[in-house]
Amino acid sequence: MLSKPIRKICVVITARPSYSRIKSALTAINMHPQLELQLVVAASALLDRYGKAFEYIEQDGFHIAAKVFNVLEGENLTAQAKTTGLGILELATVFENLKPDAVVTIADRFETMATAVAASYMNIPLVHIQGGEVTGSIDEKVRHAITKLADLHLVASEDAYQRVIKLGETEASVVITGCPSLDIALEVIQKDMPRFDPLSKYGGVGTDRFDPDDFVVVLQHPVTTEYYEARKQIEISLQAIKELDKSCLWFWPNVDAGSDGTSKGIRAFRENNPTSKIHFFKNMEPSDFLRLLLNSKCLIGNSSVGIRESSFLGIPVVDIGSRQAGRSRGANVLHVAYNQEDILSAIRYQLNHGKYNPENIYGDGKAGVRIADALANQPLTFDKKISY
Amino acid sequence: MLSKPIRKICVVITARPSYSRIKSALTAINMHPQLELQLVVAASALLDRYGKAFEYIEQDGFHIAAKVFNVLEGENLTAQAKTTGLGILELATVFENLKPDAVVTIADRFETMATAVAASYMNIPLVHIQGGEVTGSIDEKVRHAITKLADLHLVASEDAYQRVIKLGETEASVVITGCPSLDIALEVIQKDMPRFDPLSKYGGVGTDRFDPDDFVVVLQHPVTTEYYEARKQIEISLQAIKELDKSCLWFWPNVDAGSDGTSKGIRAFRENNPTSKIHFFKNMEPSDFLRLLLNSKCLIGNSSVGIRESSFLGIPVVDIGSRQAGRSRGANVLHVAYNQEDILSAIRYQLNHGKYNPENIYGDGKAGVRIADALANQPLTFDKKISY
């Protein structure tokens, strides 16, 4: 009897949060007897300013097959387009040399279009993780366009499955795996890990006081299509947290047009508020972040962590603005606009409410293994036609 | 009362056939009091090997605002990906400097993705001409992905309208204009132009005999995802035409992975068949081409001209292979696979049948003006969300 040939699976990681989402799947691919992992690290995942994700990746024991620097300076929209164009140029060469059997692209960041175009144009079966969701901004266009380029869709939820089908993909090409970011959350819950001091482990800047028993977490990204608003938005949240006057861990946003406005807003706030109770971090290992989140009183901002992991963990969330609009959400999420009073009152409501019951909307914490299984067993093709 | 500001409309043309399709719209844009045309010519539309479309464009009196050379040599799939990546890099700079109010991209050639990504990433409203159709090969992925990036859809047919809506676009963002390539066809019918001798006007190579009263036309492109088959396919058609033994005008294919196989097949045939009745052309003004088509007995190959213009003109068509699969077609089209006997017998059937009744499936020949009107009057936005 002939054994099936090993499939070479090339996963392209372009940003710190994408790594968190895919980590458990990487482990499962590495352990799967029918799969060989080819890991490519590119874009902001290589940059100091965005937390040098590649160092965590290497520390976690993954071998990086190729690094691709392709981020254009400017943090404006022209730079986003060019970063993507350069990514295509370089990833085409990487794929030419690695000759993968399938390429995996994760979610919907603007630069992931480079992975999708290079692979699909080279007739390499393209696997899209986390398609079928709905958000605002350029991510919305990117996500659905990648669905139309992709050949195999590994989605996080029933809701996403239905949307991908409506987009004209065949049922046979869509598999619900759950979101792999919940795999780390499950591990954090299951392992009874001792507390750690984030300030001494990760440095960061701001206050050196931190109350491990009573604190909130903020994670707020700039919203691409509201470029000029980025600074104003971050200032509103900063003022709300200042007025809250509670121990706070604030995480730096990742690379996006507008993040310069965000960064400046944060820097100006720090200069003018040297005694605030906020401590700022640039980066953190995902599992450490989730351990902190699990012990926090509330998550504030516009990160997808508020929608996915927090729902699974039962953490109260104040979701600000349009960035997560349209996504399936649990009972734990309270939505507000960019308004200082509304944000503050929502935080107080959530602090008063306390923990919520966990929900499995985005999976059960076992997505990584399901993704590896799908990569090993689903047909890998590259020629498709719309279903209607 | 304040007058509406002039809208700057940047149209990007990347290939000879795209120019034919959009020409009447360019004229209508130039004549519209609310519109200013910014014409960008790129990719194979600049290259000698593919007929130097830019020379025709300039001869027709259009001002070219920028030329962008971005075709990678190789005619393989890696080169297609890189051509697209380079196109994004350069078009981003062009858009940065021209600052258009909207960017227009035409149809579904692989490199048009560059226009779509650059414009949508830069928050410039993206207008897509001829979305919503169905074909085989990479065009199919490209077309629907561009629909998901585009903000305004100017489609050719009712069928295409329905498909774009199903893809999650709002009804308000889709306008049926008809296909602008029919505008030239209508003009050719309406103007009673004298015959001309294509060999003396356009040169070309092959036989110097041409029977203007009894000839067929061939237009056959390589099919991207059947790369290695390109040479074999062209040889089958060449042998069928050789056996037909009738005066034949054969048009060189445009740039695509595989066209090297096609070119080689044609060159080898010519060396081995110096006395065949085929004359080969690299390029021709669209209206001259349609005048010839109107007088021809049959169109053979896999060009969309067989589906669109020929249906409007009532010309018998033998459509070979998968390239036009899934497109709405008229009674004039007979489909066959790549098989020499089948092709020959289909041609004989069509020669026997003679002209068909004209059909308006892809428009009525007035698309150009409708496109200009839509560009002047439709809302131009760049932030959208899927409708389901």
Add this chain to the structure above:
Amino acid sequence: MLSKPIRKICVVITARPSYSRIKSALTAINMHPQLELQLVVAASALLDRYGKAFEYIEQDGFHIAAKVFNVLEGENLTAQAKTTGLGILELATVFENLKPDAVVTIADRFETMATAVAASYMNIPLVHIQGGEVTGSIDEKVRHAITKLADLHLVASEDAYQRVIKLGETEASVVITGCPSLDIALEVIQKDMPRFDPLSKYGGVGTDRFDPDDFVVVLQHPVTTEYYEARKQIEISLQAIKELDKSCLWFWPNVDAGSDGTSKGIRAFRENNPTSKIHFFKNMEPSDFLRLLLNSKCLIGNSSVGIRESSFLGIPVVDIGSRQAGRSRGANVLHVAYNQEDILSAIRYQLNHGKYNPENIYGDGKAGVRIADALANQPLTFDKKISY
């Protein structure tokens, strides 16, 4: 009698300091009846982080024909190489569309190689301003390589003239014009302009005390080939200035591999020394900078301003490290290594010495007009052969 045709002169500016150097020549080109200026602004001259030189350029009334964003993020050596590669890709398109009769590249920053390669490869006569000098680091390789690509050399000094000849260029192709940066210095000396308050005019960060009668100026760039040393070097200088305990205006470095280390060093210093007497600026109009320099007691750092303008103005200079090594220098320059005590003692020596006699080593302040004359009257060719 036939009049000579107008020559289209394309000047490519890639950084803030390059603009200062070339400004008077741009004015002279604009005023010359035989010349037409085509101004291209690229690279860090477009970026917020490096002082948005393009805004000053537009405020000075120059029309920008094209903007090219090509800086790769990373501030490492790979990013420098890629910035240059991308610059070639894009400048080739710009030159294709502008069709200049000559292209002017300024000095020796790494990304100017892009201008030199694109122009020389396209057979456009290449004019190099400020070749023939000697420094350390990658600039040294870049400068002489550009000399070998350039067709016309407009040099700053007799010393530079001799070196370009030794490099195998013909005497007919080298013209001593003086350095155009001195033109602004001459203007500052000649116009008796009132004092201005730099803090209120330019903002910046740091102390709000400034003693206009007794202050020093610091301008220290990272040195490319000593990448890992960048942070250490800046810290040594910061500590020396701290110990000096005198009013100080410190100017942020421009884009170079290593500037991240420099920036971090400055930020850390500011956090730890909130009461220091240093005020930091990101950018300043060149003439304002020179007015301040003229009133300062000493210039400290490794900028070429210490070698050129300061010698012309007679300002005492403490030149640190290898960056300016090998350049002709006046009596006003005291050289020291990166050693806190040496730096401090050199500054004290210069403060004690006071102003020096002005020297004309790098020109007499009339370079701009000479450059325009050379561009109008020198033969423009692109085919050359080494002279030995």
Add this chain to the structure above:
Amino acid sequence: MLSKPIRKICVVITARPSYSRIKSALTAINMHPQLELQLVVAASALLDRYGKAFEYIEQDGFHIAAKVFNVLEGENLTAQAKTTGLGILELATVFENLKPDAVVTIADRFETMATAVAASYMNIPLVHIQGGEVTGSIDEKVRHAITKLADLHLVASEDAYQRVIKLGETEASVVITGCPSLDIALEVIQKDMPRFDPLSKYGGVGTDRFDPDDFVVVLQHPVTTEYYEARKQIEISLQAIKELDKSCLWFWPNVDAGSDGTSKGIRAFRENNPTSKIHFFKNMEPSDFLRLLLNSKCLIGNSSVGIRESSFLGIPVVDIGSRQAGRSRGANVLHVAYNQEDILSAIRYQLNHGKYNPENIYGDGKAGVRIADALANQPLTFDKKISY
């Protein structure tokens, strides 16, 4: 005692003739205990149209570490610039991932500038093979500019050594190795190989008659800076050979602006002269080519083979035009301009003269081993300063 660490030597091959020149050095590097070869194949060396050098490389048993497609279509000067820009972008990534201890660039083709800029900007010691020579066209600028970027110069002749020193390089950094292309020539002389039939082994097009005892060889490249002349030049040579009326092996030129004119000239000639005695080849293994050359009566054209290998083999040469102007040459070379009568009369002179005495101007056939030794033993640095 500690052993010296292995040096990783990255050799970048961008064209078929560069491979011939470096082949013996590659073998010597592979066999050297202190060296590890990292072979990168790029540009026209990967393309079908230029003879797929990479297939010969692989057949010869060399492992290719990375392939880089970077040739822009167009065969004009803009395409040459862009090919170089793209090469820098991609080679930077390749070097980032391979981390070589030194990069080797060969000779002076336009696209080799990409290797030189990427390596030198990344502070990787750059080794230049065959600097210090003199020719016409853009190669002349490229070669000397690369000398100014390179850190170690392995030159072919005493003449070249002197010129590199005059360019300001230190004596310690220049080593005379001889030209490695002569190594293959020496091997061909030493091995007494049986004759072979080039038509049956390599195919090609044109006459099927070939007189192995009485034939000439033509190798004529387009000259970049005489772009529009390319077609005219090739026609002159074709007419001269037609009039000569002797068995002729003609080799297709490699990629350069203008080669389209050359190709067209050849194609038109073949159509109009179906009975000429010329047989055309696209490519041939270097050792087979030299075996044929050794048996030929005369080499005609403008290839460096006429200057180097032919002098070493004593073959009569008619060198046409400016391409090899300024190079040291042996008694075997007769120079003529692009004039049909002059070319014909020079060929007849050479046929009458017969073989010349071999000369060692460009080496003794042992360059490969000397290059490997230099790579193993010379200091590898990247920081240099002009010597005057």
